[in-house]
Amino acid sequence: MGQKSVTGELVRIPGLPAICPTCRCRVHAGARDRRRCVRCRHAHATRSCSRRGTHMDAPTTMSTGDGTPRSPDATLIHRTLAEIIPVANQATLYFYALLFVRHPDLRAMFPVAMDTRRDRLLRAILTAADRMDDPEALVEYLGGLARGHRKYGALPAHYPAFGEALLGALSRYATTWNGETEAAWIRAYTAISQIMIDAAAEDAERAPARWLAEVVSHDLRTPDTAVLTVRPDQAYPFLAGQYAAMETPWWPRIWRHYSFASAPRPDGLLTFHVKAVPAGWVSNALVRRARPGDVVRLGPPTGSMIIDHTTHNGLLCLGGGTGIAPIKALVEDVAEHGDRRPVQVFYGARSDRDLYDIDTMLRLQKTFPWLAVRPVVSRDTGSGLKGLLPDAVREGGPWPEYDAYLSGPPGMIRSVVDVLRGIGMPSERIRHDSVEELAPLSPG
Ligand SMILES: NC(=O)C1=CN([C@@H]2O[C@H](COP(=O)(O)OP(=O)(O)OC[C@H]3O[C@@H](n4cnc5c(N)ncnc54)[C@H](O)[C@@H]3O)[C@@H](O)[C@H]2O)C=CC1
Numbered sequence: 001m002g003q004k005s006v007t008g009e010l011v012r013i014p015g016l017p018a019i020c021p022t023c024r025c026r027v028h029a030g031a032r033d034r035r036r037c038v039r040c041r042h043a044h045a046t047r048s049c050s051r052r053g054t055h056m057d058a059p060t061t062m063s064t065g066d067g068t069p070r071s072p073d074a075t076l077i078h079r080t081l082a083e084i085i086p087v088a089n090q091a092t093l094y095f096y097a098l099l100f101v102r103h104p105d106l107r108a109m110f111p112v113a114m115d116t117r118r119d120r121l122l123r124a125i126l127t128a129a130d131r132m133d134d135p136e137a138l139v140e141y142l143g144g145l146a147r148g149h150r151k152y153g154a155l156p157a158h159y160p161a162f163g164e165a166l167l168g169a170l171s172r173y174a175t176t177w178n179g180e181t182e183a184a185w186i187r188a189y190t191a192i193s194q195i196m197i198d199a200a201a202e203d204a205e206r207a208p209a210r211w212l213a214e215v216v217s218h219d220l221r222t223p224d225t226a227v228l229t230v231r232p233d234q235a236y237p238f239l240a241g242q243y244a245a246m247e248t249p250w251w252p253r254i255w256r257h258y259s260f261a262s263a264p265r266p267d268g269l270l271t272f273h274v275k276a277v278p279a280g281w282v283s284n285a286l287v288r289r290a291r292p293g294d295v296v297r298l299g300p301p302t303g304s305m306i307i308d309h310t311t312h313n314g315l316l317c318l319g320g321g322t323g324i325a326p327i328k329a330l331v332e333d334v335a336e337h338g339d340r341r342p343v344q345v346f347y348g349a350r351s352d353r354d355l356y357d358i359d360t361m362l363r364l365q366k367t368f369p370w371l372a373v374r375p376v377v378s379r380d381t382g383s384g385l386k387g388l389l390p391d392a393v394r395e396g397g398p399w400p401e402y403d404a405y406l407s408g409p410p411g412m413i414r415s416v417v418d419v420l421r422g423i424g425m426p427s428e429r430i431r432h433d434s435v436e437e438l439a440p441l442s443p444g
Pocket of ligand 1: 257258259260272273274275319320321322323324325326348349350376377378387388389390407408409410411412415433
């Protein structure tokens with residue numbers, strides 16, 4: 001990349017004009033405003049300024065799947081990605097090889113086994129590329145990514161090293177790579193890194209990079225499933241329905257996501273539901289080794305499956321397996337707001353024995369007249385509905401006055417989204433955690 005990224009400054013690459021990290025237009029010579037280019041410092045008062053095409057330098061070409069025109073840079077970047085995806089594993093391996101050979105000091109930031117981090121890198125690039133022509137969405141996505149990366153110890157000085165390795169890998173594997181493509185990637189990466197550096201710096205002013213949390217209780221509900229309660233070392237603000245990355249002392253630098261299983265509590269304690277899965281190092285350690293007194297680390301809260309308290313719609317909540325954790329938090333959130341909105345919970349599991357939190361859910365049902373809880377079990381059941389969650393929700397439909405909240409295995413979420421859309425629920429009324437966060441992109 002060549003340029004040195006400095007927190008909060010416009011980015012300048014030798015041979016290229018500086019790029020505004022906010023609106024991505026080329027900056028007038030001499031502009032050194034900390035966050036904005038000369039143009040958007042004036043124009044940001046209007047919403048249209050930061051939107052696509054208002055003062056980008058070049059005309060747009062080609063279009064996305066939905067017919068929206070793409071900028072020339074986005075067109076080139078999507079072309080590169082289309083060429084890289086079939087060889088994603090090799091390209092990502094090469095990226096990390098370049099990174100660690102040129103910057104061996106960075107190796108210590110990564111876990112010994114790199115499998116999931118490899119997937120995440122590619123996924124992040126794909127997601128950012130998809131939002132390239134929508135600066136608001138791009139800034140929002142990268143802001144979350146930057147906040148999440150603080151827990152790894154990411155610093156502004158690391159961005160050029162990543163950029164060099166990224167360009168090295170892309171140029172090796174993209175078949176139509178040329179000077180024009182390289183310039184487009186440099187502009188995009190420069191903007192991306194600057195947005196992330198700024199977002200991380202802003203976040204550092206108000207929150208730690210990570211929290212320490214002591215396990216205060218460990219309740220083994222089935223041979224594979226535990227409910228853990230932890231006490232963070234400092235205030236941990238979050239919203240019901242969100243989740244956090246957790247690192248255990250047994251597998252340093254391997255982070256896994258778990259949802260908060262309760263709405264924020266006055267005592268500040270946090271509860272998580274963990275199921276030990278085959279080859280799941282973190283989940284097995286949390287279920288089988290963790291004991292009161294052990295200390296885990298938490299990343300910041302994230303996720304947007306939160307309740308919209310501005311509507312009076314009912315809530316159709318589906319929790320598959322340990323996916324019931326955030327659903328319980330949402331129920332508590334409705335109770336705290338005193339909304340008395342109808343809440344229908346479908347709690348899916350393979351067998352009665354796997355309904356490890358059914359007693360809690362039935363207790364909540366007894367307390368709150370607006371809440372109905374229905375267990376849905378795919379194998380023999382003594383009570384409740386039999387089958388899979390998508391079937392149960394289809395049969396109970398069409399849910400005209402409800403917003404849907406889905407949490408569980410990615411296959412369940414995809415299938416329930418199909419059912420709900422099939423019976424006429426608009427997609428904006430269907431909320432769920434990112435399926436990509438829950439499932440690896442490839443086995444590699
Ligand atoms: N621990 C946590 O805080 C959270 C966990 N999750 C995710 O929830 C999942 C829980 O896994 P398990 O407990 O093993 O659940 P599971 O695999 O036993 O599935 C539970 C229920 O979901 C439905 N289901 C599962 N796969 C389906 C498919 N392909 N099509 C249609 N319906 C399907 C069925 O009704 C099934 O009984 C994991 O993927 C986990 O990552 C999601 C949110 C929070």
